Amino acid sequence: MTMKKLLSVISGVFAAFLFLSILAGCGGGGQKGPARIVLWEIMDPEERVILDEFLDAYNASHADVEVSRTNFAPEQLRTQFLTAAMGGGGPDLVFGPADNAGPFSIASVVHPVDEIFPGDYLARFIPLAFDTLAGHIWTLPAQVGNHLCLISNSDIVKTPPATFEEMIRIASDFTADTNGDGSIDRYGLVFESKEPFWLVPFLGSFGGWVMDAEHNPTLDTPAMVKTLRFVSDLRNRYGIMPRECDYQLSDTMFKEGKAAMTINGHWSWRGYDDAGIPIILSSIPKNEKTGLWAVPMISSRGYSVNVNIEGEQLERVKELLKYLVSPEIQVAYATKLSVIPSIREAFDDPAVKKLDRIAASWEQYQRGKRMPVVPEMRAIWDAMRPAFQNVLNGEATPEDAARAMQKDAVRKIREMKG
Amino acid sequence: MGSFLRRYAQPYLFIAPAAVVMLLVVLYPFIYNFIIAFSNMSLYHLRNPEFVGLQHFRTIFTEPEIVSVFAKTVIWTVVNVAAHLFLGVGLAILLNQEVKGRGIFRALLILPWAMPQYITALTWRGMFNYQYGAVNLMLRALHLPAVPWQANEYWALAAPIIANIWLGFPFMMIIALGGLQSIPKELYEAAEIDGAGWWFRLRKITLPLLKPVLVPATVLGTIWTFNNLNVIWLVSHYGEPADKTHILVTYVYKAAFHYYRYGYAAAFSVVIFILLLSFVVYFLKATGEKGAAG
Numbered sequence: 001m002t003m004k005k006l007l008s009v010i011s012g013v014f015a016a017f018l019f020l021s022i023l024a025g026c027g028g029g030g031q032k033g034p035a036r037i038v039l040w041e042i043m044d045p046e047e048r049v050i051l052d053e054f055l056d057a058y059n060a061s062h063a064d065v066e067v068s069r070t071n072f073a074p075e076q077l078r079t080q081f082l083t084a085a086m087g088g089g090g091p092d093l094v095f096g097p098a099d100n101a102g103p104f105s106i107a108s109v110v111h112p113v114d115e116i117f118p119g120d121y122l123a124r125f126i127p128l129a130f131d132t133l134a135g136h137i138w139t140l141p142a143q144v145g146n147h148l149c150l151i152s153n154s155d156i157v158k159t160p161p162a163t164f165e166e167m168i169r170i171a172s173d174f175t176a177d178t179n180g181d182g183s184i185d186r187y188g189l190v191f192e193s194k195e196p197f198w199l200v201p202f203l204g205s206f207g208g209w210v211m212d213a214e215h216n217p218t219l220d221t222p223a224m225v226k227t228l229r230f231v232s233d234l235r236n237r238y239g240i241m242p243r244e245c246d247y248q249l250s251d252t253m254f255k256e257g258k259a260a261m262t263i264n265g266h267w268s269w270r271g272y273d274d275a276g277i278p279i280i281l282s283s284i285p286k287n288e289k290t291g292l293w294a295v296p297m298i299s300s301r302g303y304s305v306n307v308n309i310e311g312e313q314l315e316r317v318k319e320l321l322k323y324l325v326s327p328e329i330q331v332a333y334a335t336k337l338s339v340i341p342s343i344r345e346a347f348d349d350p351a352v353k354k355l356d357r358i359a360a361s362w363e364q365y366q367r368g369k370r371m372p373v374v375p376e377m378r379a380i381w382d383a384m385r386p387a388f389q390n391v392l393n394g395e396a397t398p399e400d401a402a403r404a405m406q407k408d409a410v411r412k413i414r415e416m417k418g
Numbered sequence: 419m420g421s422f423l424r425r426y427a428q429p430y431l432f433i434a435p436a437a438v439v440m441l442l443v444v445l446y447p448f449i450y451n452f453i454i455a456f457s458n459m460s461l462y463h464l465r466n467p468e469f470v471g472l473q474h475f476r477t478i479f480t481e482p483e484i485v486s487v488f489a490k491t492v493i494w495t496v497v498n499v500a501a502h503l504f505l506g507v508g509l510a511i512l513l514n515q516e517v518k519g520r521g522i523f524r525a526l527l528i529l530p531w532a533m534p535q536y537i538t539a540l541t542w543r544g545m546f547n548y549q550y551g552a553v554n555l556m557l558r559a560l561h562l563p564a565v566p567w568q569a570n571e572y573w574a575l576a577a578p579i580i581a582n583i584w585l586g587f588p589f590m591m592i593i594a595l596g597g598l599q600s601i602p603k604e605l606y607e608a609a610e611i612d613g614a615g616w617w618f619r620l621r622k623i624t625l626p627l628l629k630p631v632l633v634p635a636t637v638l639g640t641i642w643t644f645n646n647l648n649v650i651w652l653v654s655h656y657g658e659p660a661d662k663t664h665i666l667v668t669y670v671y672k673a674a675f676h677y678y679r680y681g682y683a684a685a686f687s688v689v690i691f692i693l694l695l696s697f698v699v700y701f702l703k704a705t706g707e708k709g710a711a712g
Contacts, residue, residue, distance in 0.1 A: 103678065389658060390659070393569045
């Protein structure tokens with residue numbers, strides 16, 4: 001054999017090997033082993049620690065199953081799951097907020113939960129935990145809440161305010177330029193003032209809401225105008241909030257003891273504990289002018305099952321799901337992270353009932369209103385955001401901003417529906 | 419055919435795996451993108467898209483925001499690439515001199531390039547906060563007024579541009595430094611003997627001989643900057659304030675992945691592709707002709 005022929009043979013074998021390797025990489029492999037269940041989730045780091053403990057225990061006690069999880073940012077999970085499931089693949093389970101139900105149900109990429117679990121099993125959950133869309137439940141709730149509360153630094157605020165007036169007074173008392181450099185270095189109130197999610201509680205307190213029962217935006221209303229003016233006044237008239245107060249800044253200031261109060265959700269409480277800030281949770285106050293409490297959006301977070309899995313794999317996933325939302329795991333989340341359980345047994349567990357934070361969070365939850373899970377909500381958020389920012393920046397009046405957000409929301413919804 | 423196979427079988431076999439991968443991950447999505455650009459594929463028509471002809475292209479060119487977004491894309495690209503070139507070549511010329519501690523300077527100046535873009539962008543965002551950001555603190559220390567980097571439409575575009583200049587100049591510096599080291603020293607010595615000054619040597623020796631490396635680097639830099647989603651998306655926090663800090667790619671990203679307007683976004687991607695292709699063809703032709711003339 002000449003050298004040239006030898007080289008040809010070697011290169012042919014090499015090319016074939018590479019090609020087959022690629023094909024093998026695309027396939028699932030032929031070896032028998034434990035059945036794999038893949039979970040994609042958007043949990044916070046503290047939640048993942050607890051989840052991993054329970055998944056390890058599950059894997060150890062189920063030799064025929066191997067569960068693995070991958071963490072995603074919420075937007076990434078939504079997009080990648082849609083793409084993968086549309087192509088016939090994707091993970092077996094996804095964990096995310098209830099509003100995933102909108103795109104997932106329209107694209108038909110998840111099983112309706114009420115079709116794969118019997119009614120008597122679902123009856124074990126607290127009714128407020130479920131979101132329905134098109135007559136079905138699309139997410140098996142593992143947590144209830146995901147809502148905003150008022151959080152006060154108890155070293156500064158002895159009794160949380162019950163009305164907006166009190167909140168402004170307490171915040172004004174604390175706001176100060178302590179080092180005399182002409183710049184205020186501690187504020188009474190900090191919260192993410194760039195995201196409309198934080199605007200909604202105030203909108204509710206003026207009697208407004210973001211959409212009607214037919215999912216049409218209801219943004220150009222007197223309630224929205226009053227809300228925008230009120231939030232703008234917190235910063236520009238009363239001066240109790242910093243300029244350009246985004247999530248990072250408000251979180252940092254509160255953790256450093258440079259803010260008396262903040263508005264945030266259960267995902268933040270552990271961080272404040274770790275920072276050594278003693279906190280009291282309470283409902284966002286009542287609007288004394290309307291007599292209405294602030295109305296944060298409430299929702300659940302939970303698991304959805306990929307529509308592409310069937311038969312034995314579906315049964316395995318259902319068994320895992322029952323474990324993941326079991327009272328044992330939910331009590332662990334509640335006691336360690338103050339997350340409200342979705343299943344009745346955990347909700348009524350004495351170890352959970354005695355927790356002040358759960359009680360305060362539940363009180364706020366009951367004053368909240370369900371976040372719409374339809375995809376139109378996304379267009380509404382995106383229409384509210386710029387107009388809200390324009391008011392805070394002094395580039396639009398509340399009246400103009402309310403008109404602009406309504407117009408923009410209607411246009412975006414029309415474009416989305418193609 | 420037999421002789422062709424005998425002659426070329428080996429190289430074709432070698433490139434076959436790469437060709438297969440390229441077909442799967444580049445050509446197929448590219449063609450698929452073209453197809454869905456003419457359909458109404460969206461969340462509501464994901465499984466049953468219909469042919470809509472040029473509807474999306476008409477929408478793109480009649481949208482009220484398009485002029486502003488396009489203008490910002492041009493500003494973003496031109497300012498960034500110009501600054502990368504100016505800083506990169508300038509620093510390369512300085513680092514090409516015999517300077518004490520040259521290795522340390524080189525390492526320090528490459529540092530921005532070695533940092534993950536995501537982290538750099540978020541760090542810069544924090545530094546641009548009006549009240550507590552490092553940039554405004556420095557301005558105040560210099561008795562200059564603080565700048566509303568995140569609240570004003572124009573400053574909000576300037577902020578990611580500054581961050582991206584910081585991130586991008588080391589690439590141009592490294593390329594230019596490589597090019598400088600390949601210029602024979604004798605040319606400079608001969609020019610000096612003839613009495614040529616620094617400026618003359620730069621114009622007549624350095625820049626013309628750097629051109630072969632700078633032209634492809636500029637083309638690449640332009641394409642990367644034009645399509646750079648991360649920096650502007652993260653520094654402006656998804657287009658703040660009020661969705662006014664968008665370039666074409668962030669605009670498309672939002673249409674595709676926030677509103678699930680896949681057909682529209684695909685059509686927009688086709689427009690961007692044609693724009694970039696036209697630029698590259700024109701630029702290469704223009705620089706090639708001048709090079710030949712020179």
